[in-house]
Amino acid sequence: MYRLLFTQVLARFDAEAVHHLTVRAFRVLALLPLLKGLIHRSMAPRDPALRIKAFGVHFPGPLGLAAGFDKDAGCVPALAALGFGFVEVGTITAHAQPGNARPRLFRLVRDRAIVNRMGFNNAGAHAAAARLRRPRGLPVVVGVNIGKTKVVPESEAVADYVTCAKELAPLADYLVVNVSSPNTPGLRDLQTAGKLRPLLTEVKQVAAATTRRTPLLVKIAPDLADDDIDAIADLAVELELDGIIATNTTIERPPGVHVPPGAETGGLSGRPLKDRSLRVLRRLRARVGDRITLVSVGGVEDVDDVWERLLAGASLVQGYTGWIYGGPFWAARIHRRLAMRLRRHGAKSVQDVIGRTAA
Numbered sequence: 001m002y003r004l005l006f007t008q009v010l011a012r013f014d015a016e017a018v019h020h021l022t023v024r025a026f027r028v029l030a031l032l033p034l035l036k037g038l039i040h041r042s043m044a045p046r047d048p049a050l051r052i053k054a055f056g057v058h059f060p061g062p063l064g065l066a067a068g069f070d071k072d073a074g075c076v077p078a079l080a081a082l083g084f085g086f087v088e089v090g091t092i093t094a095h096a097q098p099g100n101a102r103p104r105l106f107r108l109v110r111d112r113a114i115v116n117r118m119g120f121n122n123a124g125a126h127a128a129a130a131r132l133r134r135p136r137g138l139p140v141v142v143g144v145n146i147g148k149t150k151v152v153p154e155s156e157a158v159a160d161y162v163t164c165a166k167e168l169a170p171l172a173d174y175l176v177v178n179v180s181s182p183n184t185p186g187l188r189d190l191q192t193a194g195k196l197r198p199l200l201t202e203v204k205q206v207a208a209a210t211t212r213r214t215p216l217l218v219k220i221a222p223d224l225a226d227d228d229i230d231a232i233a234d235l236a237v238e239l240e241l242d243g244i245i246a247t248n249t250t251i252e253r254p255p256g257v258h259v260p261p262g263a264e265t266g267g268l269s270g271r272p273l274k275d276r277s278l279r280v281l282r283r284l285r286a287r288v289g290d291r292i293t294l295v296s297v298g299g300v301e302d303v304d305d306v307w308e309r310l311l312a313g314a315s316l317v318q319g320y321t322g323w324i325y326g327g328p329f330w331a332a333r334i335h336r337r338l339a340m341r342l343r344r345h346g347a348k349s350v351q352d353v354i355g356r357t358a359a
Contacts (some may be wrong), residue, residue: 002327007109009206013272015105019069026075033137039304040138042083043332047339051086052350054293054315055215055242057173059141061085062350066297067176067219071122072216073131080140083332084132087210090145093180094164096124097150098272101182106263108270112301113257114321115264116249117183118146125167126309132171144172145219148186156188158199169214175207180221182267188221193231200239213243222247222276222298229280233287243293245318246280250298251274270321274299278312285313285358301326303304303337313355 010018012196029036045061052059053354058238058298064086065079073089078089099121106115122128125146132142152160161177169175177200179190190196218241220232236244249267253259258271277298284294300306302324309317323330338350347353 011109015107024186026078027340030075036081037318041080043083045085045335047137049339049349050341057076057141059085062316063233063315063334064088064318066320067091068320070266073128076140076142077136077138077245080138082328083335086141086143086305088143089146091120091147092122092125092128093120093147093149094125094160095149103262106260108258110258111272112123112325113270113272114266115268117267119183125164127170129167143171143174143176145176147178147181148184148187158202161199162202162206164246165203169207170210172214174217176217176219176245177203178219180219182251190347191322192281193219197235200249200254205240217243217245219245219248222250222273222280223252226283229283230287233284237291238287243295244284245295245297247298248275260284261346281309281312281314285355290355303334306334306338309343311357313358315354
């Protein structure tokens with residue numbers, strides 16, 4: 001039913017307009033405690049086998065929503081009610097910014113993919129913090145993804161991230177430093193170990209000073225060379241980060257992908273990213289083992305993908321494009337099927353299968 005609705009109705013409208021309409025609808029749902037509670041009771045992951053503890057945080061299920069959908073932390077409770085084990089908001093910058101010029105969001109329906117060059121459009125850290133302080137009415141793990149304000153020069157990037165972290169780290173269950181979006185000029189240059197070290201060091205001090213010591217993760221791009229992936233992995237271990245999220249969107253256009261006019265630039269997500277994301281995960285696992293938590297994202301469409309990422313060494317998995325194409329019941333459906341698969345394989349919990357096929 002949803003696939004028919006998507007292809008015959010939603011796909012005929014501007015992608016960003018539909019996104020904003022959906023966000024507004026979820027914000028309304030977040031304000032309706034009875035309806036929100038009913039949906040949560042029917043869709044949230046409740047099977048004990050799905051529970052997992054990562055970097056000191058308890059998750060009801062391993063599948064979460066990646067950053068990019070709820071950019072301003074406005075509809076967290078509604079998203080949690082739909083069956084996600086956790087919700088990552090953002091990317092949020094220290095200062096409000098409009099993002100890049102439209103059009104900046106494109107569907108590649110044939111390839112079950114999306115191209116975006118949004119450019120961290122958001123209302124800023126102070127506005128997001130006010131929303132995160134509001135009562136949610138539901139138990140939900142919230143990650144906060146932070147990035148560099150576009151107008152801030154690279155020489156002031158560390159201070160910009162620190163400003164954002166000071167505002168948001170106390171309100172986050174975990175904090176993510178995003179240096180991997182292709183849509184902010186120069187941002188990916190911060191992934192080099194020499195530039196990343198002082199940035200992560202400073203932000204980690206902020207995160208560690210919160211009342212609960214907010215876990216800190218870094219999100220990397222799929223387009224890094226293998227040596228650069230290894231260097232970031234080594235740096236994460238050296239700095240005792242809590243995790244690595246792999247991967248962000250790609251600037252590559254794999255052969256066979258149908259690119260509509262206007263979508264030649266920007267970050268590609270969805271099915272075409274699947275293989276590269278999995279390769280990066282496996283390389284990270286081989287490098288760091290189980291010393292830090294790995295979160296896999298990129299091309300996750302169904303329970304088979306989640307299962308494969310867990311076996312390869314991810315403790316948590318995220319999706320976004322797969323949810324857009326899969327519909328509102330996507331996360332709840334995957335969690336139910338994952339619980340069944342765990343039992344079929346004789347596993348008592350998600351933890352039992354993590355890294356089972358890792359080298």
